[in-house]
Amino acid sequence: MYASVIVDIPSKSVNQVFDYRVPEGMLDILKVGHRVLVPFGRRTIQGYVMKLSEMTDFDLERIKEIARTLDIEPVLTEEMVIIAKHLADYYIDQYISVIETILPAALKANYKKVLRLAEGHGATAKRLLESHQQGGEVETRRLPAPVLEELAPHLASGEIKEETVITQHTKKKTALAVYSLRHPEVELSRAKKQQELLDVIESSSEPIFIRDLAAEGFSNHLVNELVRKGYVEKVERQMERDPYADRVFTLDPPKVLNEEQQHAYDRIAEMMDAGEPRTFLLHGITGSGKTEVYLQVIQKVMDEGRNAIMLVPEIALTPQMVNRFKSRFGDDVAVLHSGLSHGEKYDEWRKIKEGRARVSVGARSSVFAPFENIGAIIVDEEHETTYKQGDRPMYHATEVAKFRSRYHNCPLILGTATPSLETYARSERGVYERLELTQRAGTKVLPEIHVVDMAEEHRGGNTSIISQTLKEAIDQRIERGEQTVLLLNRRGYSNFQICQNCGYVPICPNCDISLTYHKSNSSLLCHYCGYESAVRRICENCQSDDVTFRGTGTEKVEEILRDMFDTEIVRMDNDTTRRKGMHEKLLDRFEEEEIPILLGTQMIAKGLDYPKVTLVGVLNADTMLNLPDFRANEKTYQLLTQVSGRAGRHALSGEVIFQTYNPSHYAIQLAKGNDYRQFYEKEMAFRRLARYSPFYFHVLFTVSSEDISKCLKATSHIHDALVDAVSDKSIIVGPSPSPLERINRQYRFQIMLKYKREPALLEVLGGLDEYYHEAYRTEGVSLRIDVDPQVIM
Template identity: 85%
Template sequence: MFASVIVDIPSKSVNQVFDYRIPDGMEGLIRVGHRVLVPFGRRTIQGYVMKLRDTTDFDPARIKEIARTLDIEPVLTEEMITIARHLADYYVDQYISVIETILPAALKANYRKVLKLAEGHTAEAAAALEEVAGDAETEPKRLEAGALKALAPYLKSGDIIEETVIRQHTKKKTALAVYSLKQQGEDLSRAKKQQELLAVIDASSEPIFVRDLVNDGFSNHLINALHKKGHIGKVEREVERDPYSGRVFTSDPPKVLNAEQQHAYGRITEALDAEQAKTFLLHGITGSGKTEVYLQVIQKVLEEGRTAIMLVPEIALTPQMVNRFKRRFGDDVAVLHSGLSHGEKYDEWRKIKEGRARVSVGARSSIFAPFENVGAIIVDEEHETTYKQGDRPMYHAIEVAKFRSRYHNCPLILGTATPSLETYARSEKGVYERLELTERAGTKVLPEISVVDMSEEHRTGNTSIISKPLEAAIQTRIERGEQTVLLLNRRGYSNFQICQSCGHVPMCPNCDISLTYHKSNRSLLCHYCGYEGPVHRTCDNCQSEDVTFRGTGTEKVEEILRDMFDADVVRMDNDTTRRKGMHEKLLDHFEQEEIPILLGTQMIAKGLDYPKVTLVGVLNADTMLNLPDFRANEKTYQLLTQVSGRAGRHELTGEVIFQTYNPTHYAIQLAKENDYRRFYEKEMAFRRLARYSPYYFHVLFTVSSEDVRKCLKATSHIHDTLIQKVSDQSIIVGPSPSPLERINRQYRFQILLKYKREPELLEMLNSLDEHYHEAYRTEGISLRIDVDPLVIM
């Protein structure tokens, strides 16, 4: 019998299955989805069994055998193998890259080359290796030149060989435990404390962790004494890494649904009962109770013995969503997101794989949760661009969700207050069923929204980033003991440093972008490549001392707010949330300590639900309006509407203030009026005229190289290929420099293809990908093909 295996080599030249013979005695043990070790060339590497076959198309005598299997149960299901093939084909990527995206990073192979003695080695070789390494494994790359030279004769003779050791990236965590031997050891009649400890161990039906016994007051000395006297045994026992261990979640019973919620629930559960792969757009204004509908749909799914997947767009949203799900479903919930360690994510993944969890909550990658018999898939805030992966494989989680919905014949629910134009257009055409929630749950009303023209503020002498109306509103909330959320989508202290004598602005040496000043560490940072440089008191260009900082980021606004209101401020941005668990700690601090002001970037705009937040201020509503991207207006409307929904979600009424230099722009005015329908119609007219999505599909080609001439040559070649291969109905935009022409020393040029139907497109994309895969190896030219891009920058 033979197995078709994908090998762990991320190269286009081996992006195919290879046949291996299943050794005698392993037939029936190796199944589709197993990880295996296979010989490949002169090395042994990890691979994944994609298919089992009775015959092979190649000469059976020349086919190598599988060395061994790495698992008892397969890590990949048939469904995940099918998804891997689909994503690799659709997004023009390698199978192994998609498989490693589907599986937790813990399962990725860790390869190490070590030196060891061959069979029949000489005593001299053994002595030479022992002198270099002692008892430890010897890695050639860690040896100094002299040591390698001493071993060279034995490597040449074959007495010492180089072997690749393959280990799993992260292992199961274990800790020492003890158990009763249930037999008579040495007499304990005079050792009362040891008798007490033995009684505790005897009473347990399974081994007890030593650390738990120590925490209960028994010393290691006592435990060792019992072991020495023959009363107990020691064993390593697995410890499950639970990111929520020690947390107590109070029960949260289902709430009574209003008429609109009940209608939405009814339509979804009809599809659930009919085992129908139907997609619903749950279009509900902020605070309309979409989450309660999700929870009750999942409750029904669980009652029917099925499983459910819940996606949220941001790690910052996960803590509150996890709290709600844990309170409703307890230990049935597993959490999967990038904020967990490899070990924690691996253990949560195993809970799902082994059937110990029936609901997953997490960000984009949790769409690959290894559930069987999925009953519902829910994508909250479906419009968010974070559901599209920014590096290879550039899959969209909603496309995977649609695939899994069809595979399991279950409903897919896309929930949002501000649907993407593509999703809403599909609901208009009846491809998706739209369910509307037009009122806030209970008796709560939408907050009152006002717009402040910052140009007018400046004309009246106020040059602060805080307008007078917003300042008065914040002061009122502080006096009432209420809370304020402020949004500024720009981190750092100041946007840039400038010399007022010659106009020189320090730029990143690797990117075409000015450096941002961060006061906390007195440095100039690039937010693209991570370059960090010192702040100079004099201009690097003319040596003038007349240097200053311009623009305002969250770090500076935090300082302004503390001075202006003499109040505590919680700041949430990439700088303050970099360390693990900081999202949750900062939000808990804001809620539990009743800090008056929460200031943050767009990570605070969605999903937060605090009863005392009655004021939301958007310090610069124009941040996204001027981006060179056709979705700039849509993103602005979505961000403003989402952050507005944080105010007045409970008993207290809310207020929202937008600060802007474009008070008449339709994205801002229609966000103020909370009129999605009018925004949709206006924006769709622009998309139709400019021939953008959803009227056309897109593929974005981005070529990058350290040599700008190579970029120009490559984009010309791609442009010529497109002209020859695509129909006259398609539109080719470019080649042109990317809006940010150079990042991390790489020049970037792009071409945008707009098309409606191109039957040979996939074949052409694969051909270009193969060509530039080789060009990257030989000339350093990289081609990134983004199918259905969400960002054209």
């Protein structure tokens, strides 16, 4: 038998399967999806079995044998092997990159070279090697040059050999436990505490962790005494890293569905019973009870012995969603998102893989949860661009969800109050089935929305970022003991520093963008490459001391709010949530301590559900309108609608205030009226005229290099290749500088291809990717091909 293996080398030159002979001893155990060690050139590396067959087209004498398997059960299911091939081909990437994205980072191989004694070694070689051991081994890269010179003769003679050791990135976690050796005649009447401990240990059918015994008041000394007397024995026992181990979840029984919710549930259940992979758009206004529909669909899935995947767009949404799901389904829920450590994610992934979890909740990458019997897949807030991976492989989680839905013949539910235009257009054509929820659950009504013209405010003498209307509304909430959510989609203290004498603005030396002032650590920071410098009070250009800061970020607004209202503020942005677990801690503090104001960037705009939040203020509704992106109006409408939905979700009525310099803009006015249908029709007219999605598909080519002339040459070459390859019906826009022309010292130019049908396109994209893979190695010119881009910055 022969195994086709993808090797763990992220290089275009080896982006193919290699055939290996399966040893006799592996014939009955080796399966598709197994991790294996294989000889490759002069080294041994990790690989993944993609196919097994009785025949091979390669020269039998040159085919090598698999060294060994790394797992008892395959880490990849046959479905994931198919998905890896599909994603690598469609998104123009390497198979191994996609496989490593599908699997938890813990399974990534670590390679190191060590020196070991060979058979027939002499005493001198043994003494030398042992004198340089650290932790029981001699790692080649840690040896200084003189030591390597000393060992060289013994390497040349073959007394010492170099081997590649492959280990997993993260191992299963273990801890000391004890179990009883079962001596029924034992009686420790003179040592009552020891007898009590022994009774506890004997009552357990499996070893008990010593840390758990300590929590019950039994000291290590007591345990050691029982070990010394031979009544119990210590053993290493595997334990799971459970990020929710210390949390208590109150049981949440199913709610009674209203008529619209029940209709949506019934249609989804009907397709589940029919085994049809139908895609549903669950279009429900904010607060309409979409989550309860999700929960009851998943309950039906579990009752039928199947599993479910629930995707949310951001970590900030995960805590509340986890609470809802854990309260409903308990330990059947596994959580997968980037806020967990490698070890925690690995253990949650193993819970799914081993069948100990029935439901996964998490962000984009959890679409690859290794379930083998899926009954439903749900994508909440389906319009969010975070479902598209920004780095290679640039897959879209919803596209993977569609693939898995077809593979398992199960429904896919795309839930949102503000569908992407592409999704809504498909529901109009009947490709997706649309289910509408037009009323808020229970007796709750949508909040009242007001638009404040900030130009009028300034003409009236108010130069603050807080309008008089918003200030009065916040004062009222503080007096009534209610809470306010304020959105400003710009972090930092000030946008930039400027010299008022000569106009000089400090720019990032690596990127074509001004540095943002962060007052908390008195630094100027680039939000693109991370460059940081200390604030200088003297102008670098003219040496004037007349320097000031302009623009307003969340850090500065927090300061303004504290002075204006003399109250506590919770600020949520990338600066305050950088450390693990801070999303949840800040939100818990906001709710439990009833902090009057939550201020944040767009991470607070969706998914949050607090009974005392009755006011939402958008401090600058124009932020996204000014982006050089054809989706700018759509993103503005979605953000405003989503954040408006945070107000008045429970018994108290809500109010929303949009502050803007463009009060008549249709995206703002239609968000005020919560009129998605009219927005859709108006925006689609523009898209049709400009020939953008959903009327055309897109591919974005971004070329980058430290040498601008190489960028120009490469984009000209790509443009010519596309002109020769695509039909006249397709549109090629560019080459042109990217909206952010230089990032991290790399100049960036781009080309946009718009097309409807190009059968030979994937072949052309593959050829360009291969060509510039080599060009990057030789000339430092890189090409990024983004199929179906969500952002064109």
